[in-house]
Amino acid sequence: MRLMNLAAIGIVAAALGPAAAPPEPQHTAPKRSEERLEVPPPPFSEGIFPCTSCHEGMPVNRTRRVLTEMHTDIVLKHDQEHRWCLDCHDAANRDRLHLASGAPVSFEESYLLCGQCHGEKLRDWRAGVHGKRTGNWNGAKRYLLCAHCHNPHQPRFRAVAPKPAPVPPSRTFR
Amino acid sequence: MSSQEKPKVSRRLFATSGASAAAAWVLTACGPKRLHEVPRDRLRTALQEMERKYSERTGKDVKVSGAGPLPGVEFAYGLDISRCIGCRRCVYACTEENNQSRDPQIHWIKVLSMEKEKGVDFSHADPYYHPATVPQEGHFYVPVACQQCKNPPCTKVCPTGATWSEPDGIVVIDYDWCIGCRYCMAACPYGARHFNWAEPVLPTDVVNPNTHYLGNRPRPKGVVEKCTFCIQRTRAGKYPSCVEVCPVGARKFGNLLDKDSEIRYIIEHKRVLVLKEELNTVPRFFYFYAT
Numbered sequence: 001m002r003l004m005n006l007a008a009i010g011i012v013a014a015a016l017g018p019a020a021a022p023p024e025p026q027h028t029a030p031k032r033s034e035e036r037l038e039v040p041p042p043p044f045s046e047g048i049f050p051c052t053s054c055h056e057g058m059p060v061n062r063t064r065r066v067l068t069e070m071h072t073d074i075v076l077k078h079d080q081e082h083r084w085c086l087d088c089h090d091a092a093n094r095d096r097l098h099l100a101s102g103a104p105v106s107f108e109e110s111y112l113l114c115g116q117c118h119g120e121k122l123r124d125w126r127a128g129v130h131g132k133r134t135g136n137w138n139g140a141k142r143y144l145l146c147a148h149c150h151n152p153h154q155p156r157f158r159a160v161a162p163k164p165a166p167v168p169p170s171r172t173f174r
Numbered sequence: 175m176s177s178q179e180k181p182k183v184s185r186r187l188f189a190t191s192g193a194s195a196a197a198a199w200v201l202t203a204c205g206p207k208r209l210h211e212v213p214r215d216r217l218r219t220a221l222q223e224m225e226r227k228y229s230e231r232t233g234k235d236v237k238v239s240g241a242g243p244l245p246g247v248e249f250a251y252g253l254d255i256s257r258c259i260g261c262r263r264c265v266y267a268c269t270e271e272n273n274q275s276r277d278p279q280i281h282w283i284k285v286l287s288m289e290k291e292k293g294v295d296f297s298h299a300d301p302y303y304h305p306a307t308v309p310q311e312g313h314f315y316v317p318v319a320c321q322q323c324k325n326p327p328c329t330k331v332c333p334t335g336a337t338w339s340e341p342d343g344i345v346v347i348d349y350d351w352c353i354g355c356r357y358c359m360a361a362c363p364y365g366a367r368h369f370n371w372a373e374p375v376l377p378t379d380v381v382n383p384n385t386h387y388l389g390n391r392p393r394p395k396g397v398v399e400k401c402t403f404c405i406q407r408t409r410a411g412k413y414p415s416c417v418e419v420c421p422v423g424a425r426k427f428g429n430l431l432d433k434d435s436e437i438r439y440i441i442e443h444k445r446v447l448v449l450k451e452e453l454n455t456v457p458r459f460f461y462f463y464a465t
Binding site for chain 1: 252254259260261262263265266278279281284301302303304305306307308309408411412413417418420421422423426427428429432435436439440443444464
């Protein structure tokens with residue numbers, strides 16, 4: 001289902017692309033025989049999903065507050081002045097997210113949620129320019145969801161240690 | 175009789191020069207050929223000979239592919255300068271994939287650290303940066319490897335014809351014909367060609383056995399080598415290994431002739447630059463800013 005969704009989005013993205021441009025002469029590029037897109041499942045913390053396993057039957061408290069009993073490991077550094085949990089997580093169905101319109105979105109399609117603010121990133125991601133694609137340049141590819149690279153609660157990349165610098169040229173040779 | 179002039183070309187001279195010309199033609203036509211000139215069946219024999227030699231030396235089942243260019247394909251590369259964090263993962267993935275010498279060290283990719291205030295400026299670029307973490311404040315990173323030029327200065331200066339452009343845009347080297355004169359290294363404005371000054375040291379446990387005869391097959395001492403867009407992978411439809419390893423997805427690769435490819439989207443929609451454009455080398459390696 002997920003694959004079909006993505007494929008459909010791919011088609012929509014292609015249609016939304018430079019559609020206004022006059023039709024170009026057909027190049028002799030080989031047909032993309034097995035254009036498939038694979039997306040690994042969303043990166044949940046271990047044992048956290050489905051959320052309903054704990055939240056089922058719990059009373060919903062919609063008051064914006066700092067959580068002190070559970071989820072204290074989550075530090076929101078993502079427009080935290082204006083956002084809190086229930087702006088993205090759905091209170092009615094804990095296993096889903098929701099858009100600003102209230103429309104529910106599954107975790108597999110979380111890019112729709114991210115794309116509400118980061119529209120130009122979503123557009124580039126659909127074209128394969130934002131984010132990482134692996135596999136075959138003219139065939140089956142593997143995509144990643146936004147959340148595979150960016151922690152949704154702290155989306156900025158953390159600095160990493162670089163691999164060793166090259167050895168400068170020396171004068172001695174065997 | 176006495177009035178008869180001697181002919182300008184004597185019978186003897188004509189016979190000897192004719193025979194030596196024939197002998198010279200036979201010698202050159204039957205002698206060793208550049209690998210891209212030999213007929214396919216002879217190439218296959220040559221590749222089998224290479225496979226036997228490399229397998230014996232490394233103790234691994236080394237495969238040497240002879241895959242030719244795909245019709246309707248011209249490769250091009252995109253690198254997002256606004257994303258690269260200078261972590262050098264690509265440098266080492268490239269080394270592992272392409273069987274570069276570990277000692278003396280050869281890196282086909284050189285990541286240059288540049289100052290944001292100065293912009294893309296090679297005179298202030300530093301390839302030896304080593305902070306605890308990257309990216310560093312006020313710096314950006316420009317990884318440079320072979321730009322696979324459409325108008326390559328390096329192939330023009332080769333005295334033996336050991337390096338040339340393939341129809342899919344990859345500039346390749348025939349290591350059996352390279353005489354190590356290094357003219358190509360002097361001609362390349364990007365410093366993308368590297369010389370095997372000593373016998374390359376490649377421990378057998380790190381040998382990548384999937385090779386291509388114009389790419390990552392083991393090299394001898396005294397030849398020049400460089401990036402081939404991972405010819406052994408890309409001609410089999412796969413992404414180059416630097417694209418696969420990049421943790422931030424800054425590296426893009428595709429077919430320039432396919433209007434739906436990522437690389438065409440980048441060229442049509444993003445701010446794109448090539449290095450040293452004024453030299454008219456027409457690189458197939460495009461740097462861009464996605465943001």
